[in-house]
Amino acid sequence: MNTVQVETPGGHYPIHIGPGRLDALADSIPEDATAIAVVTNTVVGRLYGERAEGALARSGKRILRIELPDGEAHKDWQTLNLIFDGLLSSRLDRKAVLVALGGGVIGDMCGFAAASYMRGVRFVQVPTTLLAQVDSSVGGKTAINHPLGKNMIGAFYQPIAVEIDTDVLDTLPSREISAGLAEVIKYGLIIDRPFFDWCEDNAAALRALDPDAVSHAVRRSCELKALVVSRDERESGLRAILNLGHTFGHAIESGLGYGTWLHGEAVGCGMIQAALLSALVLGLPDADTARVRALVQAIGCPVQPPDLGLQRWLDLMQVDKKTEGGQLRFVLLPALGEARVQGVPDDALRQVLALAAAAPA
Amino acid sequence: MNTVQVETPGGHYPIHIGPGRLDALADSIPEDATAIAVVTNTVVGRLYGERAEGALARSGKRILRIELPDGEAHKDWQTLNLIFDGLLSSRLDRKAVLVALGGGVIGDMCGFAAASYMRGVRFVQVPTTLLAQVDSSVGGKTAINHPLGKNMIGAFYQPIAVEIDTDVLDTLPSREISAGLAEVIKYGLIIDRPFFDWCEDNAAALRALDPDAVSHAVRRSCELKALVVSRDERESGLRAILNLGHTFGHAIESGLGYGTWLHGEAVGCGMIQAALLSALVLGLPDADTARVRALVQAIGCPVQPPDLGLQRWLDLMQVDKKTEGGQLRFVLLPALGEARVQGVPDDALRQVLALAAAAPA
Ligand SMILES: NC(=O)c1ccc[n+]([C@@H]2O[C@H](COP(=O)([O-])OP(=O)(O)OC[C@H]3O[C@@H](n4cnc5c(N)ncnc54)[C@H](O)[C@@H]3O)[C@@H](O)[C@H]2O)c1
Ligand SMILES: NC(=O)c1ccc[n+]([C@@H]2O[C@H](COP(=O)([O-])OP(=O)(O)OC[C@H]3O[C@@H](n4cnc5c(N)ncnc54)[C@H](O)[C@@H]3O)[C@@H](O)[C@H]2O)c1
Ligand SMILES: [Zn+2]
Ligand SMILES: [Zn+2]
Numbered sequence: 001m002n003t004v005q006v007e008t009p010g011g012h013y014p015i016h017i018g019p020g021r022l023d024a025l026a027d028s029i030p031e032d033a034t035a036i037a038v039v040t041n042t043v044v045g046r047l048y049g050e051r052a053e054g055a056l057a058r059s060g061k062r063i064l065r066i067e068l069p070d071g072e073a074h075k076d077w078q079t080l081n082l083i084f085d086g087l088l089s090s091r092l093d094r095k096a097v098l099v100a101l102g103g104g105v106i107g108d109m110c111g112f113a114a115a116s117y118m119r120g121v122r123f124v125q126v127p128t129t130l131l132a133q134v135d136s137s138v139g140g141k142t143a144i145n146h147p148l149g150k151n152m153i154g155a156f157y158q159p160i161a162v163e164i165d166t167d168v169l170d171t172l173p174s175r176e177i178s179a180g181l182a183e184v185i186k187y188g189l190i191i192d193r194p195f196f197d198w199c200e201d202n203a204a205a206l207r208a209l210d211p212d213a214v215s216h217a218v219r220r221s222c223e224l225k226a227l228v229v230s231r232d233e234r235e236s237g238l239r240a241i242l243n244l245g246h247t248f249g250h251a252i253e254s255g256l257g258y259g260t261w262l263h264g265e266a267v268g269c270g271m272i273q274a275a276l277l278s279a280l281v282l283g284l285p286d287a288d289t290a291r292v293r294a295l296v297q298a299i300g301c302p303v304q305p306p307d308l309g310l311q312r313w314l315d316l317m318q319v320d321k322k323t324e325g326g327q328l329r330f331v332l333l334p335a336l337g338e339a340r341v342q343g344v345p346d347d348a349l350r351q352v353l354a355l356a357a358a359a360p361a
Numbered sequence: 362m363n364t365v366q367v368e369t370p371g372g373h374y375p376i377h378i379g380p381g382r383l384d385a386l387a388d389s390i391p392e393d394a395t396a397i398a399v400v401t402n403t404v405v406g407r408l409y410g411e412r413a414e415g416a417l418a419r420s421g422k423r424i425l426r427i428e429l430p431d432g433e434a435h436k437d438w439q440t441l442n443l444i445f446d447g448l449l450s451s452r453l454d455r456k457a458v459l460v461a462l463g464g465g466v467i468g469d470m471c472g473f474a475a476a477s478y479m480r481g482v483r484f485v486q487v488p489t490t491l492l493a494q495v496d497s498s499v500g501g502k503t504a505i506n507h508p509l510g511k512n513m514i515g516a517f518y519q520p521i522a523v524e525i526d527t528d529v530l531d532t533l534p535s536r537e538i539s540a541g542l543a544e545v546i547k548y549g550l551i552i553d554r555p556f557f558d559w560c561e562d563n564a565a566a567l568r569a570l571d572p573d574a575v576s577h578a579v580r581r582s583c584e585l586k587a588l589v590v591s592r593d594e595r596e597s598g599l600r601a602i603l604n605l606g607h608t609f610g611h612a613i614e615s616g617l618g619y620g621t622w623l624h625g626e627a628v629g630c631g632m633i634q635a636a637l638l639s640a641l642v643l644g645l646p647d648a649d650t651a652r653v654r655a656l657v658q659a660i661g662c663p664v665q666p667p668d669l670g671l672q673r674w675l676d677l678m679q680v681d682k683k684t685e686g687g688q689l690r691f692v693l694l695p696a697l698g699e700a701r702v703q704g705v706p707d708d709a710l711r712q713v714l715a716l717a718a719a720a721p722a
Contacts, residue, residue, distance in 0.1 A: 077438055081507075088509035116477075119504065119515045120595070143480065146442075148449035154480045155516065234481070 002219045006226040008233040010140055011158035015222050017133075017215065021165035022051055025099070026058040028124045028161035033097040035062040035090070039083055039110040040101040041070040044128050047171055052101050052126065061097075064090050068106070072258060075105050075145050077153075083113040094118045097160070103129035104136035104263075108154070111142030115157035125162040129172055130180025130214075131264055133164045134187075134221035139229040139239075150250075150258070156234050164222075166214050174207070178300030179264025181206055182245075184217050185295055186271060187224040190241045193337025195220050200291070203298035241339040244331040245270030248305070251316035255308040268301030273352050278333040280348040288336050305356035313353045363580045367587040369594040371501055372519035376583050378494075380572065382526035383412055386460070387419040389485045389522035394458040396423040396451070400444055400471040401462040402431040405489050408532055413462050413487065422458075425451050429467070433619060436466045436506050438514075444474040455479045458521070464490035465497035465624075469515070472503030476518035486523040490533055491541025492625055494525045495548075495582035500590040500600075511611075511619070517595055525583075527575050535568070539661030540625025542567055543606075545578050546656055547632060548585040551602045554698025556581050561652070564659035602700040605692040606631030609666070612677035616669040629662030634713050639694040641709040649697050666717035674714045 001018035016024075029036060036056055040049055045067045053063050066086040068079050087096065100110035100123060107125050114123035127137035143154025169177065181199075184206070188196025198216075199206070205213035225242070232239040248270030252261055261269075275292040278284040297303050308316070317328060329343050362379035377385075390397060397417055401410055406428045414424050427447040429440050448457070461471035461484060468486050475484035488498035504515025530538065542560075545567070549557025559577075560567070566574035586603070593600040609631030613622055622630075636653040639645035658664050669677070678689060690704050 077442065081438065084507055084514060085509070088507060088513060112477075116514045116516060118513060119502065119517050141480065146445055146449060148446070152449060152479060153445060153477045155477060156480050 004222045007230045015162040017164040019167045021163045023055045025055040029059040034095040035092050037064045038099045039066045041068045043070045044102040098123040101126045104132040107137050112154050115155035122160045125159045128168045135183045137162050138225045179262040181299040182264040182268035190339035240341045245274045248273040255316050265301045268296040276352045282334045365583045368591045376523040378525040380528045382524045384416045386416040390420040395456040396453050398425045399460045400427045402429045404431045405463040459484040462487045465493040468498050473515050476516035483521045486520045489529045496544045498523050499586045540623040542660035543625040543629035551700035601702045606635050609634040616677050626662045629657040637713045643695045
């Protein structure tokens with residue numbers, strides 16, 4: 001087992017990473033917990049609910065399961081309320097502990113429920129998708145969607161522990177693995193050039209879920225995310241670099257309708273666009289943009305952005321919440337392994353978007 | 362104008378108190394605010410909306426009004442969502458500032474909306490009821506109700522400023538004034554004996570809204586609440602003393618159906634019960650319990666608890682969230698001006714409740 005320590009003003013906590021962590025969940029339940037609520041969905045609950053609860057039972061605490069409908073479409077207030085209904089009808093108090101057992105949707109919703117239930121109870125993240133293991137479970141961002149925008153309602157709220165069982169990835173569809181790997185290579189691109197190189201060398205092993213490769217990728221991703229988050233818990237500066245490829249990616253996701261492309265797929269493609277923009281604005285060498293594209297392809301994500309039409313691309317990117325005060329800002333790469341957030345000239349952006357429009361459908 | 366400074370780990374901010382503060386609201390809007398959303402209800406909006414917006418216009422910012430239906434019955438998710446709808450459909454970003462213009466219901470809802478919108482935007486409290494001026498606007502507790510419990514969903518989230526215009530109390534029904542005064546005398550009882558004495562001497566002036574008396578009472582209440590809150594922002598210990606009379610009070614409110622008695626009325630009566638319990642458990646002199654009763658009466662609150670029946674009293678008090686881990690704990694008064702939280706013998710509690718049952722209906 002590996003442990004990564006996260007230090008933020010909002011809380012210090014360990015991330016435990018390794019095969020079989022699901023069976024050790026009781027380690028993360030504090031002595032003074034009055035009860036445990038396992039928040040999961042129908043899919044993950046069927047696969048891992050009993051095992052998780054069996055492991056938690058070793059804590060000797062009362063255990064309640066709250067099973068939500070599956071999918072991003074349910075990341076809304078109605079579903080969040082099902083958590084509150086469950087907690088309140090079982091009379092869980094402020095010393096109860098919530099356990100988020102699932103992907104990023106469950107982690108984000110359970111985290112926000114923990115932040116808000118009685119103004120804050122403790123929770124443990126048990127991420128079961130690769131994306132959740134390397135990204136959403138670390139850093140304390142929680143949220144639900146609103147009909148007028150994704151992740152618009154939430155809180156910065158840290159878990160008391162993150163338990164990552166790399167074995168559970170075996171049941172994950174391979175498309176989800178590829179999408180998660182896009183966030184993995186993102187860390188190399190923005191902050192750790194040697195890790196980017198390592199990902200190039202291990203792309204095939206990662207897709208095949210080679211245990212050593214996956215363990216290393218998850219650990220290094222958590223370390224890098226923890227590093228960024230510890231310096232900027234509330235996203236006032238540095239943390240923005242984690243959004244590499246995301247302004248383009250969000251436009252793809254919402255332009256095609258959420259769920260058409262997976263988030264990680266859109267981010268993978270968006271990172272190629274961000275690299276192209278970096279070439280135009282900061283002179284990132286063509287050889288480097290080619291490497292980004294090749295690695296996104298190697299991990300199994302699409303590399304050709306959809307043709308949304310120039311105006312629609314622009315419209316979609318304007319509503320992205322990173323447009324504080326009106327100016328469109330992007331995470332750019334001065335070099336592989338380095339990131340910088342800055343405004344870009346309009347014509348450079350249009351040139352990159354034209355590549356999307358010009359491509360074969 | 363008086364200024365009280367609040368210092369908590371979650372934020373430092375001023376409380377400005379004085380007649381006419383409504384016309385100075387622009388003082389509290391930071392330079393970098395991108396827009397202002399005034400969150401109010403139909404009653405307060407009609408009375409003070411235009412004046413507040415006129416004053417805020419001096420900041421030069423775009424101003425949006427979000428007017429909610431009036432009343433505790435609307436302190437729920439549906440109404441909270443109206444705030445998010447308004448913010449999102451007007452595309453307010455993370456640098457917008459919310460202004461809570463109203464009583465405790467508006468303050469609690471707007472505060473929770475500010476805590477959650479895009480994971481946190483700034484907000485200013487402009488409390489317009491006495492209860493909100495001396496209690497709910499200070500300390501950072503925000504919440505909405507759930508069908509299974511009051512204030513069950515919320516956040517600890519501090520405003521960037523509190524603006525208290527004591528003039529607006531002129532339009533408040535006198536029953537609301539009395540209810541607010543119950544929380545005022547609470548501060549004297551738990552922590553400031555001279556202030557309790559002062560309230561006795563000024564009860565009539567306070568009820569008549571004598572400007573000097575009201576100013577002093579509001580300022581001293583804010584100071585005392587700020588003192589308690591600064592030592593215990595997240596209610597892990599000391600802050601519990603602010604709940605003097607509240608375990609009884611909540612039982613009255615929910616036993617009779619919310620809205621039958623005002624919260625402050627129930628708390629006023631509950632403080633008498635807490636004093637009686639203190640006499641039995643800690644030997645608080647009878648002369649002191651008599652003074653508590655006399656002052657609650659003098660400010661215009663009921664002094665006779667409703668006859669809910671012993672068993673129902675006990676049931677209602679069990680669900681109060683101060684029963685962490687099962688034991689019923691009360692805020693007791695070893696002397697006037699001193700408070701202590703502790704478990705009480707069952708028979709002492711029954712004896713106090715019997716007084717409620719025995720009384721004429
Ligand atoms: N909080 C953050 O910092 C952050 C960061 C990135 C993404 N997110 C959020 O994360 C969400 C996406 O997360 P996701 O990609 O994990 O999606 P998801 O939670 O919807 O999971 C994807 C699918 O895989 C299923 N699944 C989960 N674990 C499984 C397993 N071990 N075996 C088989 N199936 C399994 C799920 O039930 C679901 O159907 C989005 O809502 C996004 O906004 C949050
Ligand atoms: N956050 C906290 O620490 C805290 C503390 C105590 C109470 N509370 C909450 O506060 C709420 C009660 O607050 P409240 O007593 O202010 O009730 P309220 O907000 O419902 O106001 C009472 C009534 O007075 C009206 N009103 C407000 N200002 C007025 C004015 N100047 N002139 C005429 N009418 C006016 C309101 O529209 C309402 O009809 C409860 O929801 C309670 O849970 C919160
Ligand atoms: Zn992402
Ligand atoms: Zn109160």
